[in-house]
Amino acid sequence: MFPSDPADGAGTGVSITPIAAFADNYIWLLQRGDHAVVVDPGDAAPVLAALQQRQCNLDAIVVTHHHADHVGGVAHLEQAFGATVYGPARSPYAPIGVRLRDGDRATLLGLEFGVFEVPGHTLDHIALFSPELEALFCGDTLFACGCGRLFEGTAEQMHASLDRIGRLPDATRIYCAHEYTSANIRFALAVEPDNVALVRRSQECARLRQQGLPTVPSDLALERATNPFLRCDQATVRAAVIRQRPGTGSELTAIFAALRGWKDGF
Numbered sequence: 001m002f003p004s005d006p007a008d009g010a011g012t013g014v015s016i017t018p019i020a021a022f023a024d025n026y027i028w029l030l031q032r033g034d035h036a037v038v039v040d041p042g043d044a045a046p047v048l049a050a051l052q053q054r055q056c057n058l059d060a061i062v063v064t065h066h067h068a069d070h071v072g073g074v075a076h077l078e079q080a081f082g083a084t085v086y087g088p089a090r091s092p093y094a095p096i097g098v099r100l101r102d103g104d105r106a107t108l109l110g111l112e113f114g115v116f117e118v119p120g121h122t123l124d125h126i127a128l129f130s131p132e133l134e135a136l137f138c139g140d141t142l143f144a145c146g147c148g149r150l151f152e153g154t155a156e157q158m159h160a161s162l163d164r165i166g167r168l169p170d171a172t173r174i175y176c177a178h179e180y181t182s183a184n185i186r187f188a189l190a191v192e193p194d195n196v197a198l199v200r201r202s203q204e205c206a207r208l209r210q211q212g213l214p215t216v217p218s219d220l221a222l223e224r225a226t227n228p229f230l231r232c233d234q235a236t237v238r239a240a241v242i243r244q245r246p247g248t249g250s251e252l253t254a255i256f257a258a259l260r261g262w263k264d265g266f
Contacts, residue, residue, distance in 0.1 A: 012032075012111060012132050012133060013032050013033070014030055014031065014032045014109055014111065014133060015030070015031050015032075016028060016029070016030050016133070016135065016175065016217075017029045017031070017050070018214050018216070019038075019046045019047060019050050020046065021041075021042050021043040021046050021069075022042060022043065022069060024178050024179040024180065025040075025042055025043075025069055025070075025177060025178055025179075026175075026176070026177055026178065026179065026214065026216065027039065027040055027041045027042065027043070027046065027047060027073075027177075028040070028137060028175050028177075029047070029050055029051075030108070030109060031054060031056055031109075032109040032110065033056070034055060034056040034057060035056060035057055035059050035109060036051060036054070036056045036057065036058050036059065036109075037058070037059055037060045037061070037062060037108045037109055038058065038060075038061055038062070038077070039061075039062045039064065039128075039137045039139075039175070039177075040062070040063060040064055040070040040071075040137075040139055040177050041061060041070075041071075041072075041073040041074060041077055042068065042069040042070050042071065042072045042073055043072055043073045044072075044073030044074075044076035044077050044080075045073070047073060047077060048076075048077070048080070057081060058077060058080075058081040058083045059081075059083060059084070059108075059109070060083050060084045060085075060086060060108055061074055061077055061078060061083050061084070061085045061086065062086045062087070062106075062108070062128060062137065063085065063086065063087035063088070063091070063093065063096060064087075064088070064125060064126055064127065064128075064137065064138070064139030064140070064141075064177070065088065065091065065121065065122040065124050065125040065126070065139055065140065066088075066091045066092055066093040066122060066124055067122065067140070070139065070140075070177065071093055071095075074093075074095055075095055078095065084097055084098060085097045085098065086098045086100055086106055086108075087099065087100065087126070088100060088117070088124040088125065088126045089101045090117075090123060090124040091124040092124070093124075100115045100126055101115065101117065102115060102116060102117035102126075103115065106128065111130050111132050111133065112130070112131075112132070113128040113129060113130045113137075114128070114129045114130075114131075115127075115128060116128075116129065116161075116164060116165070118138065118141045118161035118162075118164065118165065119152075119153040119157045119158075119161060120141060120147075120148065120150060120153040120154070120155075120157045120158025120159075120160075120161045120162075121139070121140045121141055121147075121148030121149065121150065121151060121152070121153065121158070122140075122151055122152045122153065123152045123153055125139060125140070125141055125153075125161075126139075127139065127141060127142075127165065129168065129172070133173075134169065134171050134172055134173055135172070135173045135175055135217070136165065136168060136172050136173065136174055136175065136220075137175045138165065138174060138175065138176055138177075139176070139177050140176070140177055140178065141158075141161055141162070141165070141176075142162060142165050142174055142176060142223065142227075142229075142230075143176045143178060143180050143181070143184055144174065144176060144180070144181040144184060144215055144216050144217075144218045144223070144227075145181055145184035145185050145188050145198075145201065145218075145223070145226055145227050145228075146180055146181075146183075146184030146187070146188075146227065146229060146263070147162060147227075147229040147260070149260075149264065150260060155253060155256055155257035155260060156253050156257075158256070158260070159232070159252065159253050159256040159257075162229055162230060162256075165220075166220070166223075166224065166230050168220055169220065170219065170220055170221035170224070171219060171220070171221070172219060172220040173217040173218070173219050173220075174216065174217050174218050174219065174220060174223060175216065175217050176216055176217075179214060179215065179216070181205050181215035181216065181218075182205055182206070182209060182215070184227075185198070185201060185202045185205055185226075186266075187228070187262075187263050187266045188226060188227065188228050189202060190240075190266065191228045191236075191237055191240045191241075191259070191262075192228065192231075192234075192236050192237060192240065194236070195225075195226060195236070197222075197225040197226050198225075198226040201222065201226050228259060229256065229259065229260070232252050232255045232256045232259065233252060237255070237259070238250070238255050241255050241258045241259050241262065244258070244262050245258045245261070245262065
């Protein structure tokens with residue numbers, strides 16, 4: 001149910017490994033030979049340890065948005081390796097060297113990544129998608145069985161961002177930046193207690209966490225089947241939201257906004 005990362009990502013020779021940071025962050029390390037890229041390095045220390053262990057050089061740093069737990073290690077790593085820093089064109093975070101806008105392409109480890117602007121959690125948030133890796137690095141926009149809080153953007157923006165992500169291929173692996181899956185599933189079960197796929201996912205998530213293993217990446221097919229924030233068009237989700245928040249309109253953005261508000265207080 002939770003796809004494990006192949007040593008050779010989709011036949012590209014690129015491995016993708018989570019580096020744990022803080023209480024529940026994941027910094028993603030992409031490696032090809034002795035070259036590496038990291039995504040959202042909020043802390044430099046675990047990245048440095050991983051690079052030393054793997055004996056590889058850091059070519060590039062990718063930032064999805066400006067929050068401190070995603071950028072806190074950037075300056076140290078940039079100085080240590082001379083790595084190029086890629087990030088949102090709209091970001092207030094100054095050290096970004098290559099500023100990316102919607103529709104741009106970034107070449108990392110010889111692979112092309114498409115850039116999506118996905119505002120909602122923050123206004124500057126971007127996600128990077130690699131068709132070759134079948135991988136989306138989405139920071140705090142889409143989580144396993146959840147989505148990010150609306151710190152800067154609107155419900156309309158976040159719903160549009162998730163709708164756009166939801167149109168990617170089913171096999172797309174979702175590399176989010178936090179281990180929030182257990183809590184997200186508890187909420188999702190409050191919304192859809194009879195969702196059989198969700199019940200199975202809850203059991204698998206519990207098994208992985210008992211073993212101390214990450215619950216991510218997931219894939220987009222699993223998210224569509226179990227993540228309430230991608231299921232606002234489903235009758236079960238709509239009915240649950242309206243029961244919880246009477247007076248919510250039937251329009252999808254209104255359902256999404258009420259669902260996000262419900263989760264905020266859950």
